[in-house]
Amino acid sequence: xxxxxxxxxxxxxxxxxxxxxxxxxxxxxxxxxxxxxxxxxxxxxxxxxxxxxxxxxxxxxxxxxxxxxxxxxxxxxxxxxxxxxxxxxxxxxxxxxxxxxxxxxxxxxxxxxxxxxxxxxxxxxxxxxxxxxxxxxxxxxxxxxxxxxxxxxxxxxxxxxxxxxxxxxxxxxxxxxxxxxxxxxxxxxxxxxxxxxxxxxxxxxxxxxxxxxxxxxxxxxxxxxxxxxxxxxxxxxxxxxxxxxxxxxxxxxxxxxxxxxxxxxxxxxxxxxxxxxxxxxxxxxxxxxxxxxxxxxxxxxxxxxxxxxxxxxxxxxxxxxxxxxxxxxxxxxxxxxxxxxxxxxxxxxxxxxxxxxxxxxxxxxxxxxxxxxxxxxxxxxxxxxxxxxxxxxxxxxxxxxxxxxxxxxxxxxxxxxx
Numbered sequence: 001x002x003x004x005x006x007x008x009x010x011x012x013x014x015x016x017x018x019x020x021x022x023x024x025x026x027x028x029x030x031x032x033x034x035x036x037x038x039x040x041x042x043x044x045x046x047x048x049x050x051x052x053x054x055x056x057x058x059x060x061x062x063x064x065x066x067x068x069x070x071x072x073x074x075x076x077x078x079x080x081x082x083x084x085x086x087x088x089x090x091x092x093x094x095x096x097x098x099x100x101x102x103x104x105x106x107x108x109x110x111x112x113x114x115x116x117x118x119x120x121x122x123x124x125x126x127x128x129x130x131x132x133x134x135x136x137x138x139x140x141x142x143x144x145x146x147x148x149x150x151x152x153x154x155x156x157x158x159x160x161x162x163x164x165x166x167x168x169x170x171x172x173x174x175x176x177x178x179x180x181x182x183x184x185x186x187x188x189x190x191x192x193x194x195x196x197x198x199x200x201x202x203x204x205x206x207x208x209x210x211x212x213x214x215x216x217x218x219x220x221x222x223x224x225x226x227x228x229x230x231x232x233x234x235x236x237x238x239x240x241x242x243x244x245x246x247x248x249x250x251x252x253x254x255x256x257x258x259x260x261x262x263x264x265x266x267x268x269x270x271x272x273x274x275x276x277x278x279x280x281x282x283x284x285x286x287x288x289x290x291x292x293x294x295x296x297x298x299x300x301x302x303x304x305x306x307x308x309x310x311x312x313x314x315x316x317x318x319x320x321x322x323x324x325x326x327x328x329x330x331x332x333x334x335x336x337x338x339x340x341x342x343x344x345x346x347x348x349x350x351x352x353x354x355x356x357x358x359x360x361x362x363x364x365x366x367x368x369x370x371x372x373x374x375x376x377x378x379x380x381x382x383x384x385x386x387x388x389x390x391x392x393x394x395x396x397x398x399x400x401x402x403x404x405x406x407x408x409x410x411x412x413x414x415x416x417x418x
Contacts (some may be wrong), residue, residue: 016116030154044102047109054108068338069098086293100395107403122182128157129189155193159374161186165289166367197381201374202219238269276307288329320379364404
């Protein structure tokens with residue numbers, strides 16, 4: 001098979017099924033993300049010739065993204081080689097995130113239709129919402145999280161819902177109700193999980209959608225957007241959702257912390273962890289600390305009475321920026337930021353391309369921008385890149401959307417559709 005010829009039927013069924021299963025299985029199975037990652041790796045090896053042929057003309061556009069993830073892996077290798085307390089398993093996340101580029105190669109080789117991704121996101125958002133609702137109101141779990149913790153689940157299901165909004169571009173007329181339902185399901189799943197910090201991503205999404213408002217052209221799309229806002233507002237007043245309780249609790253936590261009261265609350269713990277992180281960063285601003293030194297110096301802060309002892313019970317600092325600074329200093333922060341900023345610039349270039357609407361790049365580029373901004377927003381109150389599953393969902397979806405964008409820059413294969 002060469003780059004300009006369409007894949008055979010078996011390849012077509014394979015790639016569309018794989019793309020659909022990635023978001024669909026992400027929240028309702030413990031194996032979905034890993035299985036899809038491995039399948040994409042094998043596919044990239046099998047289709048390496050057409051993949052490399054398709055990559056060559058578009059490599060300049062994606063090279064900065066590949067370099068950003070390669071630098072993250074290089075930094076991990078250097079930490080393993082020269083820092084105490086860094087284990088071989090710490091290489092897993094940066095290695096697998098860079099290897100996620102095989103998703104892009106597979107997409108370039110097989111030229112799939114974007115609809116497979118949108119339907120996967122729709123089904124995944126709805127399945128995740130049903131799963132979390134069953135745990136919340138069927139099993140009576142106060143802070144349900146599916147098969148993972150509640151914060152990560154709430155963040156990812158919300159992210160999937162927001163990506164559905166971008167998919168509206170590829171659903172003409174009344175068919176737009178399907179990605180609209182996916183967006184509503186993602187929002188509902190986030191509310192049901194009790195996750196508050198992730199709601200910052202909704203603000204970023206609204207700013208992006210206002211900037212690129214023609215994604216909501218038509219009364220149906222605008223009506224679904226208004227329905228999503230109505231759901232968010234009504235959730236605050238419906239006692240069964242617990243949204244108002246969570247908001248009131250957050251306000252109370254802040255007041256207690258600032259007034260010198262109880263600090264061992266959801267918000268108070270974060271404030272104390274952030275205060276601890278800032279003190280460590282001031283002492284080691286350039287290169288940060290290795291894990292052994294970090295624990296030792298944090299213990300010293302506790303013994304000096306400068307922070308509360310309970311900070312030692314938490315494995316991270318509940319903020320991606322502070323986490324990067326503590327363990328990598330300014331260098332670590334720049335490398336981490338590159339894995340967000342560089343892809344964001346890629347998607348912005350695609351969005352602002354005069355031919356974006358005509359060649360079909362608009363929808364995947366908008367979804368990519370929402371993905372990056374969502375993960376940045378999640379990282380303001382959580383280390384969203386802490387778990388392997390969350391890291392891999394970001395990297396796999398990122399390179400999948402990049403591949404779909406790059407396909408619009410290549411000569412169309414015969415029989416190809418959007």
